[in-house]
Amino acid sequence: MSESAVLEIHDLVVHFETRRGFRQRTTVRAVDGVSFDISQGEILALVGESGCGKSTIAMSVMRLLAPTSGHILVEGRDLASLRGRELRRARQRIQMIFQDPFGSLDSRQTVYESVAEPLVVHGLGRQGEERRRRVLAALDLAHLRPPERLAANYPHELSGGQRQRVAIASAMVLEPALVIADEPVSMLDVSARAGILRLMMDLRDRTGVSYLFITHELAVAWMVADRLAVLYLGRVVEIGTSPEVVAHPAHPYTRALLEVTSGDGELGEGAVLAGETPSASRVPEGCRFHPRCPLYAERGQPEVCRTQDPTLCGVGRAAPGEREHLVACHFPDTDDRGAP
Amino acid sequence: MSLLAIHELSVDYALGGGSLRAVDSVSLEVEQGESVGVVGESGCGKTTLGLAIPLLLPGNATIPQGSIQLNGEELVGLSEEAMRHHRWTDVAFIFQGAMNALNPVQRVDRQILEAIRAHEPTTTKDEADARVLRLLDLVGIAPSRVRSYPHEFSGGMRQRAMIAMSLACQPSLLIADEPTTALDVISQAQILALLASLQRRQSLSLLMISHDLAAIKRVCGRLVVMYAGIVVESGPTRLLLGHGMRDARAAHPYTQALIRSHPDLQGERQLAEGLTGHPPDLSRPLVGCRFADRCPKAEDRCRTIAPVPVTLAPGHLASCHLLEAT
Amino acid sequence: MSLAEIVQETEDESRRSRPGIWRQLWHDRMGRAGIITAIVMLLVIGVGPVIFPFNAQAFGISAASILQGPSRAHWFGTTELGQDVFREFLIGGRISLYVGGSATIIAIVLGAGLGLISGYYGSWRDTVLMRFTDFFLVLPTLPLIIVLAALFGQSILVTSLVIGLTSWPQTARIIRSQVLSLRERPLVLRIRSMGARDVRIMGKHILPNVAPLIFANLVLVLSGSILAQAALAFLGLGDPVQVSWGTMLHNAFDSGAMSAGAWWYVLTPGAGIVALVLAFSLIGHALDRVLNPLRRGRP
Numbered sequence: 023m024s025e026s027a028v029l030e031i032h033d034l035v036v037h038f039e040t041r042r043g044f045r046q047r048t049t050v051r052a053v054d055g056v057s058f059d060i061s062q063g064e065i066l067a068l069v070g071e072s073g074c075g076k077s078t079i080a081m082s083v084m085r086l087l088a089p090t091s092g093h094i095l096v097e098g099r100d101l102a103s104l105r106g107r108e109l110r111r112a113r114q115r116i117q118m119i120f121q122d123p124f125g126s127l128d129s130r131q132t133v134y135e136s137v138a139e140p141l142v143v144h145g146l147g148r149q150g151e152e153r154r155r156r157v158l159a160a161l162d163l164a165h166l167r168p169p170e171r172l173a174a175n176y177p178h179e180l181s182g183g184q185r186q187r188v189a190i191a192s193a194m195v196l197e198p199a200l201v202i203a204d205e206p207v208s209m210l211d212v213s214a215r216a217g218i219l220r221l222m223m224d225l226r227d228r229t230g231v232s233y234l235f236i237t238h239e240l241a242v243a244w245m246v247a248d249r250l251a252v253l254y255l256g257r258v259v260e261i262g263t264s265p266e267v268v269a270h271p272a273h274p275y276t277r278a279l280l281e282v283t284s285g286d287g288e289l290g291e292g293a294v295l296a297g298e299t300p301s302a303s304r305v306p307e308g309c310r311f312h313p314r315c316p317l318y319a320e321r322g323q324p325e326v327c328r329t330q331d332p333t334l335c336g337v338g339r340a341a342p343g344e345r346e347h348l349v350a351c352h353f354p355d356t357d358d359r360g361a362p
Numbered sequence: 363m364s365l366l367a368i369h370e371l372s373v374d375y376a377l378g379g380g381s382l383r384a385v386d387s388v389s390l391e392v393e394q395g396e397s398v399g400v401v402g403e404s405g406c407g408k409t410t411l412g413l414a415i416p417l418l419l420p421g422n423a424t425i426p427q428g429s430i431q432l433n434g435e436e437l438v439g440l441s442e443e444a445m446r447h448h449r450w451t452d453v454a455f456i457f458q459g460a461m462n463a464l465n466p467v468q469r470v471d472r473q474i475l476e477a478i479r480a481h482e483p484t485t486t487k488d489e490a491d492a493r494v495l496r497l498l499d500l501v502g503i504a505p506s507r508v509r510s511y512p513h514e515f516s517g518g519m520r521q522r523a524m525i526a527m528s529l530a531c532q533p534s535l536l537i538a539d540e541p542t543t544a545l546d547v548i549s550q551a552q553i554l555a556l557l558a559s560l561q562r563r564q565s566l567s568l569l570m571i572s573h574d575l576a577a578i579k580r581v582c583g584r585l586v587v588m589y590a591g592i593v594v595e596s597g598p599t600r601l602l603l604g605h606g607m608r609d610a611r612a613a614h615p616y617t618q619a620l621i622r623s624h625p626d627l628q629g630e631r632q633l634a635e636g637l638t639g640h641p642p643d644l645s646r647p648l649v650g651c652r653f654a655d656r657c658p659k660a661e662d663r664c665r666t667i668a669p670v671p672v673t674l675a676p677g678h679l680a681s682c683h684l685l686e687a688t
Numbered sequence: 689m690s691l692a693e694i695v696q697e698t699e700d701e702s703r704r705s706r707p708g709i710w711r712q713l714w715h716d717r718m719g720r721a722g723i724i725t726a727i728v729m730l731l732v733i734g735v736g737p738v739i740f741p742f743n744a745q746a747f748g749i750s751a752a753s754i755l756q757g758p759s760r761a762h763w764f765g766t767t768e769l770g771q772d773v774f775r776e777f778l779i780g781g782r783i784s785l786y787v788g789g790s791a792t793i794i795a796i797v798l799g800a801g802l803g804l805i806s807g808y809y810g811s812w813r814d815t816v817l818m819r820f821t822d823f824f825l826v827l828p829t830l831p832l833i834i835v836l837a838a839l840f841g842q843s844i845l846v847t848s849l850v851i852g853l854t855s856w857p858q859t860a861r862i863i864r865s866q867v868l869s870l871r872e873r874p875l876v877l878r879i880r881s882m883g884a885r886d887v888r889i890m891g892k893h894i895l896p897n898v899a900p901l902i903f904a905n906l907v908l909v910l911s912g913s914i915l916a917q918a919a920l921a922f923l924g925l926g927d928p929v930q931v932s933w934g935t936m937l938h939n940a941f942d943s944g945a946m947s948a949g950a951w952w953y954v955l956t957p958g959a960g961i962v963a964l965v966l967a968f969s970l971i972g973h974a975l976d977r978v979l980n981p982l983r984r985g986r987p
Contacts, residue, residue, distance in 0.1 A: 071546035084881040113883035126874035130896050143884040181640045182404075189878075211403040212573065212623040216636025223633070238547060241625040245633050265631055282551035283576075284627035294551045298516045 027098075028200045028232045029060040029083065029116075034092035036078050040303070048303045052078040053089070054256035060200065063226060065233040067243035067264070069279070070253030073299050076236045080202045083234065084118055085109075097199055114144055117193035121205035123185035127177040134173035137161060137192045144196070156195055163228075164191035165221055183214035187221065194225060202234045207242060219246045240279050244268050249345055252276045255310045256302060258334065262347030272337045272349040272356060274317050309352065317353055326352050363434055365567050366392040366415070366453075366535055371428030371438075373410050373419065382645040384410040386591040387428070392535065397561050397568035399582030399599065401575055401620070405641055407591040408571045409458065412539050415569075416455050417445045432535070450481045454528035458540040461520035464512040470523050471498070471508040477530045497526040500564075501556060518549030522556065529560070537569045542577055554580045575624055579603050584677070587617045590641045590652040593671075597678030614680040615657045651683065659684055709900065712978045713971070719978070722970025729964050733781035740778060755943075755950045765952035767936075768943035776936055777956050783932035784964070787844050787851070788914035794852025795909050799859025800902050806860065807867025808890055818864075825857040829916065833925050844927045851916045859905050866901050870894050904975035911968035918961045933957035 036053040053075040060066045068076040082089045085101055093100055096115055104112050117140070120126040127136050137157045140146075147153030161169035164187040177185055186206060193201050203222065207215040223246060225231055237243050243250045244264050251261040252275065260273040271277045278295040297314050300306060312318045312327040334348040337356055373385040385407040392398045400408045413419050415430055417437060430437040432452060437445065449455075457463060465473055474494045478485055485493070498508050501522040512520055521541065528536055541557065542550040558581045561568050572578050578585060579599055586596040595602070595614040603621065604610035608629065610621050622635040639656045642648055651657070654664040664683050671679040672686055713719035756766045764773035806817040833850040840846055870876060871894070879889050920926055921934025924942075928935065936957040940946070945953040 071548060086877060086881055110883040113881070116881075118878060118881045120874040120878060122874050126878045128875055128893055128897075139879065139884075140882050143879075143882050143888065183640075192878075212575075213403060213619060213637035214640075216623060216634050217638065220633055220636075240547070241627055244627060244631065245625050268627055268631075279547060280627065282547055294555050295548050296552075298518055298549065299546070 026062040027059045028062050028064075028096070029234065030093070030095040030098075031059065031079070031083070032057050032093040032095075034079065034082060034094065035090045036075070036082055036087070037090045050301075050303045051256050051305050052302050053082070054305065056092075056253075056256070056258055058251055058258065058261060060232050060234060062199070063230045063232055064249065065223070065226060065235055065247045067235040067237060067247035067250040068253055069237060069240050069243045069250055071238055071299055073255070073302055074253040075256040075302070076253055077204055080118065080204050080234065080236055083202060084116060085113075110144065114140075114196045115199045117196060117198045117201050119186070119189050119193050119201060119203045119206050121209055123182050123189060123209065124177060126189050127185060129177050131176075132173065133161070133166075133175050133177070133180075133188050136177075136188055137173075137195055140192060140196045146196070157191075160191040160195040161188075163194055163225065164188070165217075166191060181214070182210050183217055186210060186218055190218075190221065190225070194229070194231070197229065198231060200232045200234065202236070204236045205238070206235075208237070208239070215242070222246065240268070240283050252279070255299060255305055257310065257350065258348075259311065259351070260347075260349045261334065262337070263345055266344075266347050270337075270347070270355075272347070272354040273311075273351050274315050274355075275311055277355070278316075309350075317351075321353065324352070364391040364431075365394045365396075365433060366390075366569070367429075367431040368411075368415070369429045369431070371411070371414065371430060372426055373407075373414050374424050374426055375410075375420075376422040376424070377645065380645050384423075384591055384644060385414065388588070388591075388593050390586050390593065390596065392567050392569055394534070395561075395565040395567055396584065397558075397570065397582045398584045398586060399578030400569065400571045400586045400588060401573065401578050402588035403573055403620075403641070405590075405644075406588040408588050409539055411588070412455070412537050412569065412571045415537060416449050416453050417442075418455060450477065450528075450533060451531040452533055453535045453537065454531070454533040456524055456528050456536070456538040456541055459544065460524045460539075460541075461517055461544075464520060464523065466512055469509055469511055470515065471495075474498070474523070474527045474530055477527050481531045493530070497529055498523070500529070500560070501526045502552075516549070517545050518552055521545065521549075521553055525553075525556065525560070529564075529566075533566075535567045535569065537571070539571045540573070541570065542572070542574065550577065551580075557581050575603065575620055587612075587614065587620070589616050590648075591644055592652060592681070594653065594682070595678075595680040597675070597680075601675070601678060612680075613674055613678075613685055614653075614682050615659055615684075616653050617680075619656075619658075651681075709975075709978060713974055716974045716978060718970045719974030722967050722972075722974060725963055725967035726971060729781075729960075729967055730785075733778065733785055736778040737775075737782070740775065755945060755948055755953065757950070758952055764956045765950065767939065767953060768945065773936075773953055773956050776931060777933070777960060780931050780933045780936050780957060781960060781964075783844065783927075783930050784914055784917060784934065784961070787848050787917040787932065788910055790844075790848035791851035791855065791913040791917065792906060792910045794848065795855035795859055795913070796902065796906050798852070799856035799905075800863050800898075802856070803860040803863025804867055804890055804895065804898070807864040808871055808886065808894060810868075810871075814864075817860075821857045821860050824853060827854055829854045829920075830923075830925075833920060837925055842925060842927055844930050844932075847917055847920055847926055851913050851920075855909050855913060855916075859902075859909060862905055863898060863902060866898050867894055870897055900975075900979050904972055904979055907968050907975060908972035911965045911972060914968070915961065915965045918965075933960050 034053050034056045038050040038052060039047060040050060041047050056079060058066065068079065070076050081087045083094055096112060099112060101109065101112060134157055137160055138153060141153050141156060147156050158169040158173065161173060166172045166184065166187050207218050210218065222233060226233065235243065235247055247264050249262065250264050250267055251258045252273065253259065254275050260267060260271070260276045267276065268280065271280055282294060295314055306313050308328040308330055309332050318324070318327050332350040332352050334350045337347040337349050337354060368388060368390045370387045370389055371385060372383060372387055375382045375384055388411060400411065402408045414425065417440065425438050428438065432448065464470065471494050474497060475490055478490045478493060495505055495508065499505065503519060503522055515523065538557065542553050545553065554577055557568065560566055570578060570582055582599055584597070585599045585602050587594050595612060595617045602610060602612040602617065608626065612618050612621060619637050625634045637656050642652055642655065650665040650667055651669050654660045657664065661683065669681045669683045671681045673679055674685060713723065754766065754770050755768055756762060758765045762772045762774065764777065767773055767776060802817050802821065806814045829850060832854065833846065836846050836850060876889060876893060879893055917932065918934035921932050922937045924938050926932060926935050937954065940953040
């Protein structure tokens with residue numbers, strides 16, 4: 023754990039109790055023990071398919087929902103212990119960008135009003151001139167130029183990429199320490215994505231802001247993130263630097279993701295991982311991936327996979343100064359065998 | 363004779379006071395047993411093109427010119443009654459987000475049964491039941507799951523059910539509009555593999571519409587690239603996209619830009635390039651090449667004269683002034 | 689894409705090329721008919737008494753002036769007291785509208801307010817408020833007004849109150865359901881994540897987006913209230929002094945106008961009620977069509 027950690031998550035657990043019918047009560051284990059940290063100026067990507075818990079983690083960090091257990095420390099402070107004005111002040115340090123660029127902006131507000139909103143909410147930039155300066159600076163930072171002209175537009179007059187930039191400007195106007203980006207480019211056209219990703223990296227370089235980048239696309243994470251964590255059914259199954267994880271994936275799930283993303287040409291039906299991700303209310307015993315794991319089948323269904331939940335262990339490849347490559351698997355691939 | 367032959371087709375939308383040409387003189391052909399992919403970004407007209415074929419366009423759309431021939435028969439101008447005979451039995455359409463269009467209060471097998479009964483009423487109950495089971499098996503849904511309701515299926519399985527339903531009456535042509543959007547990466551790959559195998563095994567002709575070049579690459583032998591209502595390039599997928607996008611031989615700057623926008627995990631780790639700006643407003647009159655505003659190689663003549671298709675190799679056409687050289 | 693997203697995208701796209709709500713209402717046949725009728729009626733009611741100032745004390749002088757048919761002197765005939773029906777009609781219209789309007793304001797303020805709070809906060813607040821709403825939903829209008837009238841006398845205040853109190857649950861439910869869905873939109877999540885106070889979120893982001901729905905509902909409640917007021921007055925529960933159209937009908941029947949063949953006495957206020965209620969009803973339904981993307985019929 024680095025001293026300049028902007029975000030620290032320790033054993034985060036988020037379980038939802040649902041009641042189906044009169045007597046049945048099921049527990050949806052959305053997040054089942056996740057730990058990671060983000061240093062200052064770092065971009066960490068959470069990669070996983072729907073149901074893996076990545077959005078739930080984001081909501082927990084933003085305190086839009088309360089975790090079942092675990093600790094979330096923002097700049098060293100546990101948000102759970104803060105109340106009222108202190109909590110609101112702490113919220114300034116984390117901002118969020120959502121997947122839907124149109125849905126996250128108020129269609130009745132101009133771009134200026136949307137970007138000024140955080141300032142208004144926190145009572146900052148009291149003199150009109152100061153506020154205006156900050157808004158225009160944020161718009162400019164988000165490459166929305168000329169800022170004065172675009173500030174008067176309404177969301178429906180802008181393209182998807184521009185709207186997302188407005189959302190980014192609104193997140194940056196408070197100069198936060200951490201920005202959580204939940205699938206920021208999935209609803210954008212492929213040609214517009216690069217611009218947004220480049221912007222985000224540019225902002226990191228210029229202001230030192232950190233990102234928690236959530237995506238279901240491994241390729242996007244690879245391009246933009248320093249480190250990436252692969253999630254499956256509420257758990258981190260692999261975490262390491264982007265080049266390392268993509269070049270030497272140690273977990274079979276990561277390998278499967280890589281294969282469908284980067285492989286090309288005809289896909290035999292056998293090459294794709296079979297089945298579907300089980301529901302988070304029925305997490306498999308032992309290693310949660312074992313029912314679909316090709317290694318499990320290959321190795322004759324070893325008992326350890328059925329009974330023991332693997333923990334994150336080092337893969338032993340990190341150079342000095344580099345962050346470790348960790349994987350949660352009983353039979354991780356530590357040679358180059360699996361790289362596609 | 364091609365299974366599907368679209369010639370100079372245009373589709374206009376009437377919008378409060380004006381009109382917009384969403385598809386402008388598009389020609390394309392699908393041979394028997396072939397799979398063709400139509401790729402383009404939002405607003406390029408690919409969905410409109412797809413909807414035009416089975417004449418499923420919304421009320422404010424008209425076809426001012428062009429022809430759509432299915433097995434030699436002209437579809438444009440057919441009455442709704444006549445078209446209904448062709449739908450599902452000759453050409454089936456899977457809508458975008460179709461997996462959510464299943465009737466939530468009816469079992470999946472019954473829905474497919476209904477489709478069969480509606481189009482082939484002479485089928486006996488036993489025959490129809492057997493067909494339903496076969497169809498669902500074809501798409502990889504186990505017999506034990508056929509009597510489920512849609513909400514008991516995952517997204518991937520619902521999409522499989524939709525594919526099964528579309529094949530219920532053995533159409534010769536299947537049009538799939540964004541069959542993998544909203545699915546998880548692994549489910550997407552599964553559906554694409556399924557489509558590819560169905561196409562091979564049933565010699566089904568497939569017209570797949572998608573914004574995802576990688577998806578089209580996995581399934582389609584031929585590629586048609588659309589931009590702002592027109593076809594800018596078409597040709598064999600292998601030739602245009604190459605292996606892993608690296609030895610791509612696509613000639614049109616837009617296609618090239620699309621290819622460069624897709625990250626290549628096997629290459630160097632860098633940010634894929636993108637395109638600035640956005641497509642032109644189709645409700646305004648257009649002059650010159652539609653891509654000129656965003657094209658890195660645009661010259662003066664590109665802004666004034668619209669380019670015409672040039673044959674670069676057998677089956678490979680592109681509309682760009684820079685290719686007209688010799 | 690889920691159906692909700694497809695709907696949202698259709699809505700967004702059409703917002704770009706969509707003319708204003710009023711223009712759309714005008715294009716809709718129902719809306720146009722409603723607007724025209726409403727304007728005509730409002731003009732008649734509003735301006736009528738000014739253009740035709742009748743002497744309030746002009747009761748009939750002799751028996752001969754009672755229940756007279758339409759004539760040059762009395763365009764719509766006379767009442768059983770020899771009053772001019774037209775004059776009574778013009779004044780009665782104001783009362784009908786006034787009561788209808790007050791009741792509507794009570795209903796909308798209560799209904800929208802509770803719906804907003806209920807939908808936004810959810811959990812126990814929602815449960816409590818919804819049970820409270822249910823209580824008022826099943827409250828029967830007639831016994832309530834009889835009891836209140838017995839306690840506080842028959843007046844337009846009591847009538848307005850009763851109608852308002854029995855109409856608000858409908859509004860509350862509609863608004864609550866819209867707020868529930870708005871609350872989950874990324875916009876609200878984003879503003880909440882910023883740390884904005886609930887009051888600000890409700891007032892600045894949710895309320896304006898619910899306003900069109902509130903307005904459509906308001907128009908329908910207005911039409912219903914006017915009808916309710918007429919019905920209550922007809923049954924004799926209205927204010928006997930402030931004569932509304934309903935009261936006119938009550939008086940007409942009471943004095944045996946029908947059997948005397950004095951159709952003008954019944955038709956005039958009756959037609960007035962129908963026209964006014966129909967006008968607002970048409971506008972309300974047309975508004976609902978205009979605002980509701982799923983009903984617009986475009987893919």
